Amino acid sequence: MTQLYKNFIDGAFAADATGLVDVFNPATGALLAQVPDSDESIVARAVEAARRAQPSWGRLAPIERAGYLRKISAKVRERRTELAKIIVAEQGKTQQLAQVEVDFTADYIDYMAEWARRLEGEVLTSDRSNENIFLFRKPIGVVAGILPWNFPFFLIARKLAPALITGNTIVIKPSEETPINAFEFAKLVAGTDLPKGVFNLVGGRGRSTGEALCANPNVDLITFTGSVATGSRIMQTAGRNLTRVNLELGGKAPAIVLADADLDLAAKAIYDSRVINTGQVCNCAERVYVERGAHEALVDRLAQHFKATRYGDPSVRDDLHMGPLVNQIGLDKVSALVEQAKRDGATIITGGKRADLEGFHYEPTLIVDARADMDIMRKEIFGPVLPIQVVEDLDEAIALSNDSEYGLTSSIFTSNINSAIHAARELNFGETYINREHFEAMQGFHAGRRKSGIGGADGKHGLYEFTETHVVYLQT
Numbered sequence: 001m002t003q004l005y006k007n008f009i010d011g012a013f014a015a016d017a018t019g020l021v022d023v024f025n026p027a028t029g030a031l032l033a034q035v036p037d038s039d040e041s042i043v044a045r046a047v048e049a050a051r052r053a054q055p056s057w058g059r060l061a062p063i064e065r066a067g068y069l070r071k072i073s074a075k076v077r078e079r080r081t082e083l084a085k086i087i088v089a090e091q092g093k094t095q096q097l098a099q100v101e102v103d104f105t106a107d108y109i110d111y112m113a114e115w116a117r118r119l120e121g122e123v124l125t126s127d128r129s130n131e132n133i134f135l136f137r138k139p140i141g142v143v144a145g146i147l148p149w150n151f152p153f154f155l156i157a158r159k160l161a162p163a164l165i166t167g168n169t170i171v172i173k174p175s176e177e178t179p180i181n182a183f184e185f186a187k188l189v190a191g192t193d194l195p196k197g198v199f200n201l202v203g204g205r206g207r208s209t210g211e212a213l214c215a216n217p218n219v220d221l222i223t224f225t226g227s228v229a230t231g232s233r234i235m236q237t238a239g240r241n242l243t244r245v246n247l248e249l250g251g252k253a254p255a256i257v258l259a260d261a262d263l264d265l266a267a268k269a270i271y272d273s274r275v276i277n278t279g280q281v282c283n284c285a286e287r288v289y290v291e292r293g294a295h296e297a298l299v300d301r302l303a304q305h306f307k308a309t310r311y312g313d314p315s316v317r318d319d320l321h322m323g324p325l326v327n328q329i330g331l332d333k334v335s336a337l338v339e340q341a342k343r344d345g346a347t348i349i350t351g352g353k354r355a356d357l358e359g360f361h362y363e364p365t366l367i368v369d370a371r372a373d374m375d376i377m378r379k380e381i382f383g384p385v386l387p388i389q390v391v392e393d394l395d396e397a398i399a400l401s402n403d404s405e406y407g408l409t410s411s412i413f414t415s416n417i418n419s420a421i422h423a424a425r426e427l428n429f430g431e432t433y434i435n436r437e438h439f440e441a442m443q444g445f446h447a448g449r450r451k452s453g454i455g456g457a458d459g460k461h462g463l464y465e466f467t468e469t470h471v472v473y474l475q476t
């Protein structure tokens, strides 16, 4: 019998649903479970529960809130293997990556809990000799967290942990593609003594449940990770109530490879970045600009990696580099971009078509002769496809990198420190990785420029996005 999940509202699993959303395994097409679709009234109940719970949660000492977070991370660790299997089945990532995601999630919750003794206000100097000015940081109130499917479990923590440690309460809506892990997370929370209403979970589709959550006037902050199109729509919905937004959107990360780079390192880092999560990662390299002198040697190395890629159903094999794409839409998008690149005159070195397997698999695809005007160099691919363009020098590479509607991450491979620093100064992106893989640290600040987002996540700066300032003038 298909497993049926229930919303988690006000500390209890609630039976009501306006319909059901089927969840499938992208590697096989098998039906895995059903989760509730939730309309405006169900969403409103969840938001009201969060609203009721917020004042007393916000008044708790941060160290007490940290204690609750640590109970949740301990539960995640207890069930780490089982949770990873669930993520593999519903999202299609490899077993190793799913395990990294679960473990990183627990570490991330603990990292945010550690901020309990570090949350700071400020004491400001006054223009008056008999006055003190205090700047308090306070919770914003009720947070709505809307999640994508690509790192579904970690993104729960990226929203929940900073929201809760700073005294907010939260309602989470997972992606309809990958909600099972979130409902399992709710079971973990239900097994702790977290006060009711502090964390709520509602299942459902974007246009119904997601939209209802964003339109609810009792939501004080919407923190969203997903596509540019949805981010733009959410901003419009939020605009009706002037609800604050924090948006982590798409990317089209450039990787610049100079002729003096360690090409083994560059090829491995860029290759890993294309196959990790089957290329469905917002900050991974999606376009390469290589100096002419290194082009052939880089392509040779990359081709060896691409040809050696093991892919298939990650639930049955534990030695894969990648699994399937998440759904038919993703597969169609990747196929269409590669077909267009072929028509535009690009050359396929490896792959270039759907894999001959059940499920939504696409062959690892290496493309050369790409040009700046091609869609494959401008649009987010979100699949295991890497287009390469030759450039004459670093300044051309920087100019092409910056000429994008996206501005999330970027990278450069060079053995010349001056070139690296010059690139770091000139690249107009939220993050730049020098001679390393595309992957951020939890103490950093993950934030996109241009259409890649508004605000950011992680570290001190991400944490304070969940607070409001209150300035108090005390005249004595």
Ligand code: NAD
Pocket: 146, 147, 148, 149, 150, 151, 173, 174, 175, 176, 204, 205, 206, 207, 209, 210, 211, 214, 225, 226, 227, 228, 229, 230, 231, 233, 234, 248, 249, 250, 251, 281, 282, 380, 382, 408, 446, 448, 452, 453
């Ligand atoms: P998506 O925008 O299709 O969906 C994301 C979430 O928004 C889902 O939960 C969906 O149900 C919901 N939604 C859809 N329409 C809505 C609406 N009108 N109102 C409210 N909610 C709505 O994105 P996706 O396909 O799940 O995720 C892939 C995208 O996410 C890629 O573009 C990727 O680059 C981006 N992403 C960005 C980051 C980052 O940190 N910047 C991280 C991961 C993924």
